[in-house]
Amino acid sequence: MxxxxxxxxxxxxxxxxxxxxxxxxxxxxxxxxxxxxxxxxxxxxxxxxxxxxxxxxxxxxxxxxxxxxxxxxxxxxxxxxxxxxxxxxxxxxxxxxxxxxxxxxxxxxxxxVSTTFAPPIPGPVVYLFKHGCGDLRLSDKVIVNETRGLISAYGTTGFRTWEAALALGELLVDSTCLTDPISVEGKRVLELGAGTGFLSILTAKIGAAKVFSTDGFEDIVLQINECIAENFDDDTVLETMIYKWGLLSSEETYTFSHPVDLIIGADIVIDFCLLCVYM
The missing domain is CATH 1.20.1310 (5 helical Cullin repeat like)
Incomplete structure (x- = not known):
């Protein structure tokens, strides 16, 4: 053949x-x-x-x-x-x-390989993406830690990258298929419910000026910090914080170090109609 x-x-x-x-x-x-x-x-x-x-x-x-x-x-x-x-x-x-x-x-x-059962622990997952022309570059990958099983055992779904985040990531890399293309280049971006930090790290790699990677769980935010260290030698673009955006009272406020141009989130509500309630 x-x-x-x-x-x-x-x-x-x-x-x-x-x-x-x-x-x-x-x-x-x-x-x-x-x-x-x-x-x-x-x-x-x-x-x-x-x-x-x-x-x-x-x-x-x-x-x-x-x-x-x-x-x-x-x-x-x-x-x-x-x-x-x-x-x-x-x-x-x-x-x-x-x-x-x-x-x-x-x-x-x-x-x-052990034959005894042990609860899954976060492990490395590498996502490749094509940004710009030419061959793949060292920067054209996002490394995150994920746990693919026993999601509910952790009390959060933030320890894996879900399909909605991958789909949004594809649009952020290349949105020419949209009537009104999205660009994060030079913008200050806030991600809600960042989970593994995939989208936050991706937006930083494709040109965002500042990225606030937020989640409501401290353990997840700590893991995002570890992933940032795996993806960047010296990063000043990404900033992480615990942010319970859907549970704020009218008296509570969060202050970010820079104004925000764009807010992104993937799989953060179960019904689109709830966005107007939480936002």
Missing amino acids: NIKNEDGDTIVDRIERQYLQRVAVKRFIFAETDDEWQILASIHHRLMKVFTTGLPSHRLNSDWQMTRPGPCSKNAPEYTLAVLKALTLALESRYEAVDDEILMLLVSLLPR
């Missing part, structure tokens, strides 16, 4: 993005057609880089190659093992050979 480079790049890119975003293994899409499965069988060895370093393998410029993988660059061994098992089983069910290095990595992870 004649395999085009761009076909292989597309498949690898899709798998890498799912892996970095810790998509549930049962929802993981390795390939969708017979042709794609044949291509994957030939090039799945290229996934070793993302499995071992947490860095994508292609479409990157030199900035990425100089990145030293840190604690928020690699997924937990339990998740990596689950993905490797699913990939291996899928290939073998189609009578395709599995790359030796992939198999060796799978075997090496087995002793490191």
Whole structure:
């Protein structure tokens, strides 16, 4: 079968993005057609880089190659093992050979994964985004800590990035599809119910002059501060604070260090009509 480079790049890119975003293994899409499965069988060895370093393998410029993988660059061994098992089983069910290095990595992870149950703890999730022209740059990623299970056990839904935040993030990066495009460049932005801080960090990376990342839970705000440190070496744009915006009495006020040009929020109310009540 004649395999085009761009076909292989597309498949690898899709798998890498799912892996970095810790998509549930049962929802993981390795390939969708017979042709794609044949291509994957030939090039799945290229996934070793993302499995071992947490860095994508292609479409990157030199900035990425100089990145030293840190604690928020690699997924937990339990998740990596689950993905490797699913990939291996899928290939073998189609009578395709599995790359030796992939198999060796799978075997090496087995002793490191506990079979006893433990409550999930926040782990690194990497979101890639394309801002501007050219190849992906070092800044074109957002690293956050998320807990994908037992959401209600924490008394808040703020420990994971929800689909509404991802959708809003796509619009903030490129809103040319809108009649009235949104731009955060040079603006002072307030995020309500920031949760993992994904949107706050994203807006800072795409040009906001100042970003106030707020949430009503102290533990979440502390975690946002940790994520800010993972994404920026020296940040003066982002400022965090505890802000219970929906529970203020008429006498309570919050003072921000700068006036705000734009307020954003994703999945912060269960009914759009409630916005007029809370705001």
